[in-house]
Amino acid sequence: MSAPSILLADDHATMRAGFRMILEASGIEVVGEAATGVEAVERAAHLAPDVVFMDVQMPDMDGIEATRRILEAGSRASVVIVTTFDRDDYLFAALDAGASGFLLKNAGPEELVQAARIAASGDALLAPEVTRRVIKRYGAAEHMPVTASGEFSAELTEREADVLRLLATAMSNAEIARELYIGEATVKTHVSNILQKTGSRDRVAAVVWAYRNAMA
Known part of the structure; x- marks a missing residue:
């Protein structure tokens, strides 16, 4: 399988830069970035990435609604919610919106890269503790x-x-x-x-x- 392409959606430029550095160092192509939910929807449609790493709290439109709109528009991208907050309301809202995974921002570099590859292959990121919830x-x-x-x-x-x-x-x-x-x-x-x-x-x-x- 070729290296997956990723769209990074996060309102913090430093976070996007950090993710980009980690992913590109592992041969994963970052095809674009978005600082708002609206930008994420537009760029997902234009760039057709394999995976979208989506923050929850963003201007204009939150990441949950952006996820729903991306998938309702027919995108074949797998959306992984990447958030600072390990909250059940975020988790369940993300799954209801069609997200393929839920990852915390304190994940290590290897976990981040693995998440990108797993999501691109069509697998869901179902950690046992998340599955139980x-x-x-x-x-x-x-x-x-x-x-x-x-x-x-x-x-x-x-x-x-x-x-x-x-x-x-x-x-x-x-x-x-x-x-x-x-x-x-x-x-x-x-x-x-x-x-x-x-x-x-x-x-x-x-x-x-x-x-x-x-x-x-």
Whole structure:
């Protein structure tokens, strides 16, 4: 996979400069920067990055609304919320808006680079502690045979069930492929089938479904 392209959206120039230095030193292309939510939406449409690192508190439009507008416009970018504040309201609002991950600004350089690569590959950044908070919020303890969208689901195959259980442990596609001794492309196919069968919008919703149906 080629190096991902990144759009940095943060109202602090020093923060953007620091992120740029770290990412570019690892061969990741920073294709643009935005200092406001409005700029982030406009530049995401114009630059078509693979990933957007999005701050929450910005002028003109906050990062949550900017995330929603970027994705509603049809962008294929993965949006990762990068914030100083480890707050549940930010976390859940970001996931509801379609964000693929949630990262704190005190993350180390290696974690930042890894987040960019994981998001660009289509994986969600689901740290176990974040997953637990998501499950608690969405009532995962209710083991009811329904999908995330409330519709009856077709049965998963045995292999799809294996993949879903590993998704629920925060494994990436590459890690799942190694664990199950299958190709990464095969994992992506299984994940796509899982999302369709469970009525899940994304990997986060699929993990919620797994917990609700006592599969994780």
